[in-house]
Amino acid sequence: MPTQALSLQQVSDRIRQKAREMGFGAVGFAPAHASAYGDAYARWIAEGMHGEMAYLAREDAVAKRREPAVLVPGARSAVVVAMEYFNADADPAVPGDPSRGIVARYARNHDYHDLMKERLIALQDWINTELLPVRGRAYVDTGAVLERELASRAGLGWFGRNTMLIQPRRGSYWFLGTILLDAELAYDAPFARDHCGTCAACVSACPTGALLGRDEAGAPRMDARRCISYLTIELRGPIPRDLRPMIGNRIYGCDICQEVCPWNRFATPSSEEAFLAREGLDGPSLIEWMTMTQEEFSARFKGSPIKRAKRRGLLRNVAVALGNWGSPEAVPALAIALHDEEPLVRGHAAWALGRIGTEAARQALRGREEVEQDAWVREEIAVGLGEG
Incomplete structure (x- = not known):
């Protein structure tokens, strides 16, 4: 049964502790109010930069990204979690060996969606059973949720110029997950400072010119149609001929904008066994x-x-x-x-x-x-x- 007479701060503290026990490396809490980037997102869609990812442009999907309460009726809070997945290349020579393929680090073992979703559902069930009755829903990249904005609002990091959430002295190799709940919680201070500063290493290093800096709202802009991750995963048809030479030996996804980020010198190898590279996926x-x-x-x-x-x-x-x-x-x-x-x-x-x-x-x-x-x-x- 839910514990009686806990303060909002105590509830949040208990959830944070439980989430960490479940293997989440970072946990934060944010109000589930309307997105500050709703207009910027709509402009991005209008410019066609989402490419063939039509699910991003559906009217209902745009509305849900603007306002979480449309996605989960009565949503008042977001529990945002992160799991680190960085692992160094087993053979440092692989990226420079054109006879071997490069698979993005996140895809070298189990599908993180399944692992994190299962744990988030278990966390929500625990909240409902042990702390307070709640209704809500868990998401790991599969719902119309602007996870990185919510994560920044929950104090977990800033929205980097490479479009990733970057945590100070921990880098950007993080999987994000969210539980939208219909209950009030004690919220963390939003991460307000942009630590990218004048650094544009990611923009310069992107072989296809997919990274476009920031828009007037401060959100990083990307032309997904030129992103190697989009070209090698989301695009279902032929890769445009002019972009093929720029892909090099990256055969599934791309980490270039993370590899050149100065903050990722602080990245530490993941302790989650499911994220260690399977045999044959590190330089096939x-x-x-x-x-x-x-x-x-x-x-x-x-x-x-x-x-x-x-x-x-x-x-x-x-x-x-x-x-x-x-x-x-x-x-x-x-x-x-x-x-x-x-x-x-x-x-x-x-x-x-x-x-x-x-x-x-x-x-x-x-x-x-x-x-x-x-x-x-x-x-x-x-x-x-x-x-x-």
């Missing part, structure tokens, strides 16, 4: 992955965020990375991919073979040109042969 062989079957994909990435890209999306990315490597060693695997059942894979394999440009690569392209029926793939083959 691009050639090996290029020949992956659907059965191998399903088995290898069970419970992994990488399943979001699907096999065709992942192999699209791998083909681009092989083209950027440009080694004749990749020709046999790409030649096999030219006959894949997925046009998306065949087309990007054709582009990669064109980049390599050896006689063997051209022979593979000419052979496929004779039988290819898909118009877009034929176009990619023509480009690869220098005829497009």
